[in-house]
Amino acid sequence: QKEVEQNSGPLSVPEGAIASLNCTYSDRGSQSFFWYRQYSGKSPELIMSIYSNGDKEDGRFTAQLNKASQYVSLLIRDSQPSDSATYLCAVTLTGGGNKLTFGTGTQLKVEL
């Protein structure tokens, strides 16, 4: 079992719709969770971090964390073509200190 798992996609959504990206992790003791966006040929950009169960909202983005079920998700409301990118989930593992372990990423395509 991979430590951090994401569907590779592509996930296609129409412009204006809600895009839902999911991530599961295997380490029950993980404490910190991050979502990154990576455009083709660019480095990852931090979108959100979340540490506690529940929802965290920032603009059009909402991160959701459920530690009991070991998943974290990212919702993108009013999706725009500029949101088309690969979204990476990253987790800090128990005993790993500040090191991030990344999932393989989900490619999102927002279609006109």
Place this chain on the structure above:
Amino acid sequence: SAVISQKPSRDICQRGTSLTIQCQVDSQVTMMFWYRQQPGQSLTLIATANQGSEATYESGFVIDKFPISRPNLTFSTLTVSNMSPEDSSIYLCSVEGQGSGSYGYTFGSGTRLTVV
């Protein structure tokens, strides 16, 4: 948020040679992280670089192949030694910091390495 300047942005190198990648941060940071992203893949941590001590390498990565220097709290280098085509990847440095309203880890712009 911390701003990281990474160079070179890209290079094409002959097999058997070495390339040194530099990362300069605009603020002092305790730890710097070096990642590799192979074509079509996600990020894999190579090592963590602390100022004043030896870098800590992840499983599968060794100092002889990827020597790291961390002479001060704002600068680090990663060398890819005795390169082979399998080393063709994007190499990224990262530090902790504030980004887009969340605290996390920011990345340099990356070095795209092609070994021929």
